[in-house]
Amino acid sequence: MIQVVSAVEENQWNDFLNNCGAATIYHTPEWKLFLEKTFTYKPHYLFTLNETGRVTAMLPLFSIKSKITGSRLCSVPFSHLCGFIGDDSAFDTVMDEALSLYKHLCLDYLEIRSAAAASGFTTENKFHTYLLELSPEPEKIWKKLNSNAKRNIKKAANMGVSAEATKKTEDLKRFYELNCINKRGIGVPCHPWSFFANLFDILKDYVRLYITKHDGKIIGGGIMLCYKDTALYAYGASSPENLKYYPYYSFIWKCIEDFCRAGYLIFDFGRADSENAGLIEFKKRWGAAEKKLYYSCYPGSPQSIGHDRSDFKLRLAARAINTMPICIYKKLSDIIFQHFG
Numbered sequence: 001m002i003q004v005v006s007a008v009e010e011n012q013w014n015d016f017l018n019n020c021g022a023a024t025i026y027h028t029p030e031w032k033l034f035l036e037k038t039f040t041y042k043p044h045y046l047f048t049l050n051e052t053g054r055v056t057a058m059l060p061l062f063s064i065k066s067k068i069t070g071s072r073l074c075s076v077p078f079s080h081l082c083g084f085i086g087d088d089s090a091f092d093t094v095m096d097e098a099l100s101l102y103k104h105l106c107l108d109y110l111e112i113r114s115a116a117a118a119s120g121f122t123t124e125n126k127f128h129t130y131l132l133e134l135s136p137e138p139e140k141i142w143k144k145l146n147s148n149a150k151r152n153i154k155k156a157a158n159m160g161v162s163a164e165a166t167k168k169t170e171d172l173k174r175f176y177e178l179n180c181i182n183k184r185g186i187g188v189p190c191h192p193w194s195f196f197a198n199l200f201d202i203l204k205d206y207v208r209l210y211i212t213k214h215d216g217k218i219i220g221g222g223i224m225l226c227y228k229d230t231a232l233y234a235y236g237a238s239s240p241e242n243l244k245y246y247p248y249y250s251f252i253w254k255c256i257e258d259f260c261r262a263g264y265l266i267f268d269f270g271r272a273d274s275e276n277a278g279l280i281e282f283k284k285r286w287g288a289a290e291k292k293l294y295y296s297c298y299p300g301s302p303q304s305i306g307h308d309r310s311d312f313k314l315r316l317a318a319r320a321i322n323t324m325p326i327c328i329y330k331k332l333s334d335i336i337f338q339h340f341g
Helices: 010-018 029-038 088-104 138-142 147-158 169-186 193-206 240-245 247-261 277-284 312-322 326-340
Strands: 003-005 046-049 055-059 062-064 072-075 109-112 122-133 162-166 207-214 217-227 230-238 266-273 289-298
Touching: 003 088, 010 029, 010 055, 029 193, 046 088, 055 088, 072 088, 088 109, 122 277, 138 247, 147 247, 162 247, 169 193, 169 207, 169 217, 169 230, 169 240, 169 312, 169 326, 193 207, 193 217, 207 240, 207 247, 217 240, 217 247, 230 240, 230 247, 240 247, 247 266, 266 277
Parallel strands: 072 109, 230 266
Antiparallel strands: 003 046, 046 055, 062 072, 109 289, 122 266, 122 289, 162 207, 207 217, 217 230
């Protein structure tokens, strides 16, 4: 008989994840704590136990109350891939429990960030991720890069650009400032400072910051989430006036070299919207293979992910953000960012 519970001991939880090949960093106790500490979301995790009390499956869920993107039950906010994992025989039981929870909470919809072949769910492919198989020898990866990527990495080095890993708080604050500038330029809310501060405070060795420098000044950087054999390029930013120094190429290649030598097997370039041709081309330059991402929603289509930026209201909002003073923009983002998780 399958027993469904809402909480388990952390050692049971981690034992299950360690033996589950589909587990991601988004399934960990640390990611749950990070979301709880950073936002007002409420967790509703579902675990199944066998007769001996061993965890056999799980579905992490958070309830999000939002008048902007809709109130929902989500697995899970700020993940690009996270859904049911574990014993397939427990899938129907867990999904039935999730649907009962969704109805009990009177939310607008239930969103699973993976394919969920359950009755009433609509599954769509709006995004792709790009995976690069690593090798203990970075030289082998270099051969996979296209000529444009190789050329830009060399140009950055020839102009005196360097990249390094760092744990300094002041470097993380500089990354936060660059991210604010980039997001305002796009016309979307930026991550609050607490997002990055809590990420590093709670996830510890699972998260790393790489920075790019020119003339001693940080001009770009990226945050990597590392779990099991995979390193995920999660967040990146640079100063627009310094793109001529190819900061992204510099720190990404440094990451790849380091993760190769550290024994990681996969470098995940992260999610890209199917319509974002420029970003997709950038990711493919590194020799990464495309993988479709499927998201499932009950009922209907996922609303919080993949907003059409050609929408008139969104274009007006983006235009207002573009011209907003940075101090006001940061305060606004602190308030509304959690609606878009």
